[in-house]
Amino acid sequence: MFDNSDGGVGIELRELTKRYPGQSAPAVDAISLDVAAGELVVFVGPSGCGKTTTMKMINRLIEPTSGEVRIGGEDVLRMRPDDLRRHVGYVIQQIGLFPHLTIAQNIGVVPKLLGWSKTRITDRIDELLGLVGLDAAQFRSRYPRQLSGGQQQRVGVARALAADPPVMLMDEPFGATDPITREHLQNEFLRLQRELRKTIIFVTHDFEEAIRLGDRIVVLREGSHIAQYDRPARILGAPADDYVAGFIGTASTLKRLALITVEDVFPADGGPPPAAGLPEVDTAATLREALDAMVANGTEEVAAVSGDIRHRLTYHDVCQAIQTNGREVEPSGG
Amino acid sequence: MVADTLTGTDGIAAAGVGGAGTARRGRTRFLLRHLGTPAAIAAVLGVLYLWVHGLRLDSIERRTLNYTYMHDRVIEHLKLTVVATVIVIVIAIPLGVIISRPRARWVSPVVLALSNLGQAIPSLGLLVLLTIKFGIGFKIAMFGLVVYAVLPVLRNTMVGIQQVDPTLVEAARGMGMTRMQVLFSVELRLAVPVILAGLRTALVLTVGVATLATFVNAGGLGDMIVNGIKLSRHPVLITGSVLTCCIAFLVDWLGNLAEDVLRPRGLS
Ligand SMILES: Nc1ncnc2c1ncn2[C@@H]1O[C@H](COP(=O)(O)OP(=O)(O)O)[C@@H](O)[C@H]1O
Ligand SMILES: [Mg+2]
Numbered sequence: 001m002f003d004n005s006d007g008g009v010g011i012e013l014r015e016l017t018k019r020y021p022g023q024s025a026p027a028v029d030a031i032s033l034d035v036a037a038g039e040l041v042v043f044v045g046p047s048g049c050g051k052t053t054t055m056k057m058i059n060r061l062i063e064p065t066s067g068e069v070r071i072g073g074e075d076v077l078r079m080r081p082d083d084l085r086r087h088v089g090y091v092i093q094q095i096g097l098f099p100h101l102t103i104a105q106n107i108g109v110v111p112k113l114l115g116w117s118k119t120r121i122t123d124r125i126d127e128l129l130g131l132v133g134l135d136a137a138q139f140r141s142r143y144p145r146q147l148s149g150g151q152q153q154r155v156g157v158a159r160a161l162a163a164d165p166p167v168m169l170m171d172e173p174f175g176a177t178d179p180i181t182r183e184h185l186q187n188e189f190l191r192l193q194r195e196l197r198k199t200i201i202f203v204t205h206d207f208e209e210a211i212r213l214g215d216r217i218v219v220l221r222e223g224s225h226i227a228q229y230d231r232p233a234r235i236l237g238a239p240a241d242d243y244v245a246g247f248i249g250t251a252s253t254l255k256r257l258a259l260i261t262v263e264d265v266f267p268a269d270g271g272p273p274p275a276a277g278l279p280e281v282d283t284a285a286t287l288r289e290a291l292d293a294m295v296a297n298g299t300e301e302v303a304a305v306s307g308d309i310r311h312r313l314t315y316h317d318v319c320q321a322i323q324t325n326g327r328e329v330e331p332s333g334g
Numbered sequence: 335m336v337a338d339t340l341t342g343t344d345g346i347a348a349a350g351v352g353g354a355g356t357a358r359r360g361r362t363r364f365l366l367r368h369l370g371t372p373a374a375i376a377a378v379l380g381v382l383y384l385w386v387h388g389l390r391l392d393s394i395e396r397r398t399l400n401y402t403y404m405h406d407r408v409i410e411h412l413k414l415t416v417v418a419t420v421i422v423i424v425i426a427i428p429l430g431v432i433i434s435r436p437r438a439r440w441v442s443p444v445v446l447a448l449s450n451l452g453q454a455i456p457s458l459g460l461l462v463l464l465t466i467k468f469g470i471g472f473k474i475a476m477f478g479l480v481v482y483a484v485l486p487v488l489r490n491t492m493v494g495i496q497q498v499d500p501t502l503v504e505a506a507r508g509m510g511m512t513r514m515q516v517l518f519s520v521e522l523r524l525a526v527p528v529i530l531a532g533l534r535t536a537l538v539l540t541v542g543v544a545t546l547a548t549f550v551n552a553g554g555l556g557d558m559i560v561n562g563i564k565l566s567r568h569p570v571l572i573t574g575s576v577l578t579c580c581i582a583f584l585v586d587w588l589g590n591l592a593e594d595v596l597r598p599r600g601l602s
Contacts, residue, residue, distance in 0.1 A: 145601075
């Protein structure tokens with residue numbers, strides 16, 4: 001359906017709008033966005049800002065009021081919705097495994113709809129269970145209620161990947177799991193994505209999750225208006241406004257340290273040159289690594305090195321970077 | 335390749351799921367639960383037989399308390415019940431599906447109210463009214479039975495589908511199932527236990543109400559009961575009643591069996 005011979009397909013939204021009947025303001029107000037092939041883009045924003053509505057217009061579970069959606073350059077609104085959905089992976093928070101079907105049957109739903117042969121489906125199921133870290137022999141003939149929440153969500157991901165769709169839509173997929181399981185699922189999912197390179201739109205209201213997972217983040221405000229669309233480090237390093245800064249304030253300092261690179265906070269002119277004999281860190285390193293180097297060497301400054309160029313980075317610079325990036329602003333204060 | 339990341343917390347849930355031992359224990363429990371009713375029915379029929387056998391029957395009683403007569407009445411009774419039930423299934427299940435569609439949601443309170451009301455309509459009264467209007471015979475009896483039994487099945491089909499978790503329907507649609515595929519492979523499958531429960535209620539109800547078929551000359555065990563009363567022959571009355579009860583229990587037992595066998599595996 002989508003031509004992904006060159007390794008993936010992009011998604012384009014153009015002036016995409018949804019106005020629910022009987023509501024004065026549109027739930028999604030003319031959002032335009034390009035998602036590059038193979039990128040994981042996270043939609044983050046407060047509850048009710050229109051994340052789910054935007055996502056569901058991409059696989060047409062919700063019909064747009066106006067605007068365009070293109071996947072791999074093809075106009076989604078011209079496709080048959082059922083065909084479209086068979087080629088777009090979909091994962092929801094409630095997981096939605098069918099309780100009357102075994103794990104294998106659940107994963108095999110879309111391949112079966114696509115008319116794959118029995119042996120091909122069976123092989124694929126075992127492959128996918130392995131991919132999401134579940135032992136096929138042990139799990140394939142179980143029923144969903146015999147699995148823990150974390151295991152069910154892995155099956156949910158496996159099911160969405162079943163027919164190898166180039167595009168995946170994930171709506172708060174790990175939202176209902178406990179923090180430990182969630183972190184675990186996130187890490188595994190990242191590893192999986194590094195290998196599979198799907199084009200993914202991932203919805204969450206958890207900013208830390210957005211930073212951890214996203215290649216890029218779309219910070220949304222009411223009506224699905226884009227407050228900022230950028231790489232995580234750029235959003236942390238240079239929030240577009242107080243609204244975005246308010247979101248950052250909700251992520252803890254240490255996490256932010258590990259996400260901002262030395263480069264991100266450096267003044268444009270490079271600052272003063274460092275003294276000789278200081279510990280060196282690469283400018284691509286994170287502030288956490290810079291801080292580590294200071295602590296390990298008992299100094300209050302390091303030399304940031306990029307090729308031949310050396311800059312001086314002090315403990316004070318790090319603190320200031322964290323403070324300006326993380327002004328403790330309420331999310332509503334923007 | 336990420337199999338090593340299976341965590342301890344996940345392992346616990348896995349350990350709780352039984353193997354072959356549970357399956358065998360399940361089968362034993364299944365047999366025990368389902369053998370009781372037929373055994374009791376057999377015992378009751380045995381006692382009835384011995385009791386009637388020991389009585390000195392007069393000629394009127396002998397005309398009914400013999401194999402051929404009773405066999406015919408039982409067959410008539412079963413025929414009334416089975417045909418009515420088949421008609422009920424054909425009418426009520428598709429209708430229940432239609433009124434469970436989101437567009438027809440406004441109908442559901444009406445159906446719920448009607449089905450409560452339906453239980454309260456005296457069946458004899460209904461039959462008399464039908465007779466006055468349409469005369470007598472098998473078809474009239476059938477009509478009355480169907481009107482009576484259609485409501486519980488209709489209600490349960492509707493409720494059974496409405497109680498299916500909407501997120502499952504959304505997941506199914508999101509994966510590209512057509513509306514029909516969602517209906518047949520998700521909604522109806524998950525509604526099976528509730529629909530079967532309604533069917534079981536309807537069947538048992540029909541066995542009872544079918545005794546009234548005698549008033550519209552449609553036969554059945556009602557013949558024996560009414561004859562027994564009119565002619566003051568207690569053995570005839572009692573035999574007719576006990577046979578009806580046994581059929582009702584048998585039908586209920588079959589319904590229960592069907593529920594256990596047809597309930598989708600994987601539902602708790
Ligand atoms: N089916 C619907 N009918 C009417 N309004 C809706 C519907 N779904 C969502 N909304 C409204 O649209 C807005 C955006 O909802 P949603 O996309 O679910 O937000 P989010 O996923 O960001 O929490 C909310 O104000 C919500 O009340
Ligand atoms: Mg949502």
